Amino acid sequence: MKMAARRRAAREDGPASTDVTARSGSAYGEAVRAVGEGEIDADEAADHLIGLMTEREILGLLDGDSPGLLLPLIPTLLGRRPFVAGAVPRLGIPGIRFSDGGRGVVIGASTAFPVTMARAATWDPLLEERVGHAIGLETRARGANYSASVCVNLLRHPAWGRAQECYGEDPVLTSRMGAALTRGVRVHAMACVKHFALNSMEDERFEVDVSVDDHALHEVYLPHFKAVVDAGADSVMSAYNRVRGEYMDVNRPLLTEVLRHEWGFTGFVTSDWVFGVHDAALSLEAGMDVEMPLRLLRARDLPAALRRGDLARATVLRSAHRILRTCVLHAVTREAAGPSPALVASPAHRALARQAAEESIVLLKNEPVGAVQLLPLTPTTGHLAVIGRLATRANLGDHGSSRVRPPSTVSPLQGLREALPRVRITTTSGRNERAAAALAAAAETAIVVVGLDQHDEGESVVTGGVDVSVLGRAFGSGFLRRLLIGVAHVASRFVRGGDRSSLDLRPADVRLIHAVVAANPRTVVVLIGGSAILTEGWRDRVPALLIAWYGGMEGGRALASVLTGRTEPGGRLPFVLPTDAAHLPPFDRTAKSAVYDDAWGQRRLDREGHAPAFPFGFGLGYTTIGHRLLDHRFDDSGGEAHVLVTNTGDREGSTVIQVYGADVSARRPVAQLLGFRKVTLQPRAETTVRVALDAGPTLQRDPATRRWSPRAGDWALLAGQHSPGSWADAPRLRRPGGLERPMGEEGGADGPPS
Numbered sequence: 191m192k193m194a195a196r197r198r199a200a201r202e203d204g205p206a207s208t209d210v211t212a213r214s215g216s217a218y219g220e221a222v223r224a225v226g227e228g229e230i231d232a233d234e235a236a237d238h239l240i241g242l243m244t245e246r247e248i249l250g251l252l253d254g255d256s257p258g259l260l261l262p263l264i265p266t267l268l269g270r271r272p273f274v275a276g277a278v279p280r281l282g283i284p285g286i287r288f289s290d291g292g293r294g295v296v297i298g299a300s301t302a303f304p305v306t307m308a309r310a311a312t313w314d315p316l317l318e319e320r321v322g323h324a325i326g327l328e329t330r331a332r333g334a335n336y337s338a339s340v341c342v343n344l345l346r347h348p349a350w351g352r353a354q355e356c357y358g359e360d361p362v363l364t365s366r367m368g369a370a371l372t373r374g375v376r377v378h379a380m381a382c383v384k385h386f387a388l389n390s391m392e393d394e395r396f397e398v399d400v401s402v403d404d405h406a407l408h409e410v411y412l413p414h415f416k417a418v419v420d421a422g423a424d425s426v427m428s429a430y431n432r433v434r435g436e437y438m439d440v441n442r443p444l445l446t447e448v449l450r451h452e453w454g455f456t457g458f459v460t461s462d463w464v465f466g467v468h469d470a471a472l473s474l475e476a477g478m479d480v481e482m483p484l485r486l487l488r489a490r491d492l493p494a495a496l497r498r499g500d501l502a503r504a505t506v507l508r509s510a511h512r513i514l515r516t517c518v519l520h521a522v523t524r525e526a527a528g529p530s531p532a533l534v535a536s537p538a539h540r541a542l543a544r545q546a547a548e549e550s551i552v553l554l555k556n557e558p559v560g561a562v563q564l565l566p567l568t569p570t571t572g573h574l575a576v577i578g579r580l581a582t583r584a585n586l587g588d589h590g591s592s593r594v595r596p597p598s599t600v601s602p603l604q605g606l607r608e609a610l611p612r613v614r615i616t617t618t619s620g621r622n623e624r625a626a627a628a629l630a631a632a633a634e635t636a637i638v639v640v641g642l643d644q645h646d647e648g649e650s651v652v653t654g655g656v657d658v659s660v661l662g663r664a665f666g667s668g669f670l671r672r673l674l675i676g677v678a679h680v681a682s683r684f685v686r687g688g689d690r691s692s693l694d695l696r697p698a699d700v701r702l703i704h705a706v707v708a709a710n711p712r713t714v715v716v717l718i719g720g721s722a723i724l725t726e727g728w729r730d731r732v733p734a735l736l737i738a739w740y741g742g743m744e745g746g747r748a749l750a751s752v753l754t755g756r757t758e759p760g761g762r763l764p765f766v767l768p769t770d771a772a773h774l775p776p777f778d779r780t781a782k783s784a785v786y787d788d789a790w791g792q793r794r795l796d797r798e799g800h801a802p803a804f805p806f807g808f809g810l811g812y813t814t815i816g817h818r819l820l821d822h823r824f825d826d827s828g829g830e831a832h833v834l835v836t837n838t839g840d841r842e843g844s845t846v847i848q849v850y851g852a853d854v855s856a857r858r859p860v861a862q863l864l865g866f867r868k869v870t871l872q873p874r875a876e877t878t879v880r881v882a883l884d885a886g887p888t889l890q891r892d893p894a895t896r897r898w899s900p901r902a903g904d905w906a907l908l909a910g911q912h913s914p915g916s917w918a919d920a921p922r923l924r925r926p927g928g929l930e931r932p933m934g935e936e937g938g939a940d941g942p943p944s
Contacts, residue, residue, distance in 0.1 A: 216282020217242055222521045232522070236514035240507060242281055245496075251276035251510045252474065253481040253488040255285065260484060261464060269296055269595060272334035273483040275460075276513060286380075286460075286517070288483060289332060291325050291339035292355050293587065293742065294594035297332040301539040301743065302596040305587045306341060307720050308550040308739035310357035311761035311809075313846040314868050315370035321546055322374020322381075324539050329379040331529045335520065337375050338382040338427055342368040342414045343389050345721065345765055346790050347777040349690040351392035351647045354587050354720025354740060358764025359791035359806065361410060362863045362884050365417035372421045378529065380520045383418045384427035385462060387411060387444055388786060391431075392650050392689045393779040396465050399432040402786045404893040410788050413886050416453050424457045424516050428478055430466055437468045438478075445477030452896055458512040463591070471501040479509040535597050540744055547741040547748030549760035553810040554725075554767075555735040559712050564734040566755025566812060567610075567635060574610065575633035576603050576617045577626050577706055578640045578699075580718050585641075587720060587740030588687055590649025596743035602639050602716065605746030609754050620702040627709035636710045637753070640699035641718030648687025648720075689779035693724045693771045703728045716749065725803060726769050737761070755812060760868075762809035762846045762912070766792040766802045773800045792913050796860040807848050807863075807912035813839030815871065817847055819909040820878065825926050826900060829883045830865075833909045837871035844870040845911050849881050851888055851923055853903030859917045862887035864907075881909070888923070900925065 221235040230238070240248060254275045260267065267273070268290065277285030290296045293303045303309070303321055312318070322339070329337045341352075345359040357364040368383065375381040388400045388411055402411065419426070426449065428438040438444065439461050449455045458479040461467045467481045470491035481488045495501035533539065556563045567574070584599030600608075607615055616633065620626045620640075630636035694700070695717075707713040707728075714734040717723050718741075729735060736759065738749050751757045768774060775790050789797055792806035815837050822831035831849050848866045852859035865883040888905055889898045906920035914920075 218278075218282040218284070218518075222518055225518055226522045232515045232519045233511070235518045236511045239281065239283065239514050240510055243278065247278050247280075248506060248510050249488070249492055250278070251513050252479065252492065252506070253485050254483040256484050258484045258486045258489075264464070264483070268591065269298070269593070271297060272332070272336075275480050275482060283514070283517075284335065286336045286480065286513070287334045288336050288338065289329050289334035289379075290591050291329055291337045291375075292341055292592045293740075294325060294596070295328040295332050295334075295337075295534075296592065296594055297334065299535060299595055299597040300328050300332070301535045301543055302586050302594040302599070303543045304547045304550050304742040304745065305354040305720055305740045306356055307354045307358060307764060308741060308761075309546055310363060310367055310764035311552055311737075311739065312546060312549040312868070313363065313762050313764075313866055314549060314760075315366045317546060317549060318367050318370040319374040320542060322371040323377050324374075324542055325371075326375040326378035326381075327529045328534050328539070329375070331531045331534050335379055335517075336382060336425065337379040338384055339375055340368055340371050340381055340383040340418055340423065341385070342383060342418055343385055344411055344414065344790075346390040346786060347775055348693060348722035348765060349777045349779065350390050350721070351687050351689040352588065352590075352649055353647065355592055357414075359766065360764070360863050361413045362865065362887065363764060364414040365884070366866075368414055368418045369421035372418050372423050376422055376424065376520075376524070378524055380424035380516065381422070382425040382427050382460065383415060383423045385429035386415060386426050386438065386449070386459075387429060388433050389429035389431055391777070391779060391781070391784070392687070394781060395430045395650075397431075397782055399435060399783045400786055401434060401783065404891065406786055406788045408891045409886075409889075411786065412448070419449070419453050419455050423455075424520060426455065426457065426459045428459055428461055428466060430462050439467050439473040440469055440476045440478070442476040450477060456512070457516045458509070471495045474501065474509055475505055479512055535743075543742045544744035544748050544751075547739075547745045548751055548757045550739055550741070551749065551752045551759045552737040552761035552763055552808075553735075553752075553759035554737065554804055554808070555729065555733065556810055557733040559733050564635070564712060564714060565753060567753055571610070571613050571634055573614045573616070573633045574606065575629045575636040575710070576606060576615055577630060577636060577638050578620045578702065580641055580643070581617060581637075581639040582619075583643075584743065584745065585643055585718055585740060586742065586745075587644065588648030589644040590687055592649070599743045600746035602637075602738075602746045602749050605748070605750035606637070606753070608747065609750035609756070620706075621698075623701055623705040626702060627705040630706045630713065631709040633710065635712045635714065636706050637714045637716060638703055638706050639716045639718065640695060640702065641716075641723065642690075642720065643718075644687055646696075646719075647690050650688035689777075691779070693722055694727070695723060700727055703732065707731050714753070722765055722767050724769075724771065725767070729803070737763075758811050758842070758844050759809065760811075760844050762807050763804060764806075766795060766806045766913070767804040768795060768800065769803045770800075773798065793860050793862075796913075797858055799858055801915070805913040805915070807846065807866075807910075809846075809912070811843045811845065813837055813841050813843030813873070815839070815843060815845040815911070817845075817909055817911065819849075819907070819921070822849075822883070822907060822924065824883055824885070824907075824923055826885055826889065826898070828885045831881045831883060831907070831909060833879045833881060834876060835869055835871065835879050836876035837873055840873050842870065842872050844868060847879055847881055847909060848911065848913070849883060849907065849909050850914055851905055851907055852917055852920075853901070854906045854917050854920060855904040859906075861908075861913045863913075864888070
């Protein structure tokens with residue numbers, strides 16, 4: 191069809207469809223068809239559509255479609271329908287139709303997968319891509335075409351309230367898992383990565399100013415964002431916080447110079463919601479394309495800025511072009527067939543949620559009580575006591591913007607009763623410690639389920655940080671503004687979630703563990719939560735210890751499957767568990783400013799010489815697996831290592847082979863994960879595993895030239911099943927043209943951290 195004919199079709203459009211699929215015969219539908227058939231490219235299609243639009247319609251692309259009066263209703267509406275931005279019914283343009291989705295779609299009753307941190311513990315990008323595909327399907331089935339499901343903020347400190355929404359403390363693990371989720375989601379929905387950048391505290395997220403040097407910024411906190419952009423992310427969500435004095439919506443050095451000029455990102459940038467835009471025109475000039483989710487600052491300020499000449503029309507058209515180009519490309523490349531609503535929380539998706547939960551559970555301790563290890567539970571168990579306030583709750587995690595409401599859930603107690611129908615199972619909440627001890631004493635084995643919930647950690651929807659001028663000049667400096675600030679500060683004292691004040695369990699949970707294990711030495715402790723929980727006050731007394739995370743709608747069945755040995759505990763820690771919170775970076779949840787450096791997590795412990803309680807990457811199985819590094823190839827673009835893996839036990843089992851590099855010329859070498867691979871082996875079987883290696887941790891960036899080169903030092907390589915404690919006799923990392931020495935051997939088996 192010629193362009194003139196397309197224009198006639200646009201003028202003759204009938205009533206707008208509510209379907210997110212391009213309407214046949216509409217200007218947008220014809221543009222999508224023409225791009226799909228190779229008649230024009232996406233840039234031409236975007237320009238053509240802009241040529242058909244009025245100025246008001248073009249400006250309407252740059253913010254949400256709903257009026258600002260809906261602000262108080264956002265938490266309710268978010269769970270009921272997509273939030274739309276930039277729809278032009280006259281031309282058939284469906285707009286950006288938003289759903290959150292880090293652990294499942296937030297609209298309606300949808301599949302609740304384990305939280306992102308739990309899925310990070312699987313160390314399985316292929317599984318994560320399947321989860322992403324399911325989330326994309328359900329996003330589209332719920333009428334949305336845009337999913338803010340990919341959160342790759344680095345876990346700088348486990349007290350961060352939204353730690354459960356990220357992939358842990360390591361850039362390489364985060365890169366691979368985030369890229370996998372992106373690939374899966376994009377089959378059916380545009381994938382948005384968030385929160386760009388350096389967002390890793392909650393209570394002052396609106397106001398905190400993060401200082402960071404170029405080394406830490408580009409080599410620690412940004413590589414995983416670039417990896418997700420390289421994987422095809424359609425959109426980036428800017429963060430609330432400031433970086434180097436500039437709020438992220440007006441931070442041109444990051445939104446334009448790094449994201450677009452250095453990385454080549456061609457999609458569009460949206461704001462974080464409501465409080466994410468501080469200046470309508472400046473944010474547009476800096477590279478933030480869409481104010482989400484309502485008509486607020488931009489609807490009020492942009493028309494006047496254009497009339498005054500304070501904003502160039504070319505700047506408006508640039509963002510409009512990015513938005514339409516991305517939407518057209520998505521419509522062309524996504525799977526043609528729209529999913530049926532019957533797929534939402536279908537048996538297949540429930541099974542996937544259960545598999546992800548099973549493979550996420552981390553077994554930290556499993557010592558013998560008598561002649562055999564406590565887990566898995568024996569089939570002859572006659573009486574089991576299940577104790578704790580979380581034993582009867584599904585406990586899906588945060589109740590903020592990522593909350594998913596599944597049609598059904600399974601608690602740990604229900605899962606155990608289904609898995610052990612012939613076993614007598616008694617239970618108590620544990621509020622009465624004496625009664626709990628008596629119940630435990632009468633049972634063969636006691637299982638204590640304790641940890642965190644949405645009151646302990648999560649998104650803080652209202653915090654003291656709202657006293658920034660996020661609503662522009664609307665409230666000025668008068669009485670109404672002072673009243674708003676006062677109400678916000680009062681509300682922040684009662685709101686759920688937020689950053690954690692302690693990394694310890696609640697004191698009542700600790701007392702319960704002591705009471706139960708004193709009454710019955712055959713005690714298993716199950717920890718529920720979204721990041722690190724310190725165990726120093728009680729772990730030496732407990733023979734078996736697991737982390738079951740916020741396991742999603744099938745989490746109770748997954749836990750029972752692991753406890754009974756039906757499946758292997760497949761999880762490995764995506765962060766270090768220290769013995770003391772003082773070994774981690776400083777964390778002040780009330781801070782208005784913070785300094786981020788390159789010492790955090792396992793790396794900080796390595797640098798300062800502190801032994802962890804359990805190292806990064808650690809996790810036990812129900813069999814023993816050994817490994818030996820055979821050879822490797824490596825250059826500045828990456829490489830590969832070959833590792834011989836042997837199951838020396840008598841049952842099927844899995845492990846995650848992890849390859850680390852370190853500068854062994856340092857007084858205390860700091861381990862840097864270069865690559866990993868999950869492998870499952872039959873009893874007594876062995877195989878050679880190829881592990882892809884990422885060169886990034888061994889490179890440095892020149893701020894002046896933006897070029898990357900090998901980092902100085904004497905770099906060595908180790909293969910292990912968790913972060914290594916010793917680099918003695920480690921083989922040197924061989925680069926073409928560099929020094930080489932004969933490869934050594936490094937072996938081991940799953941076992942307690944050294």
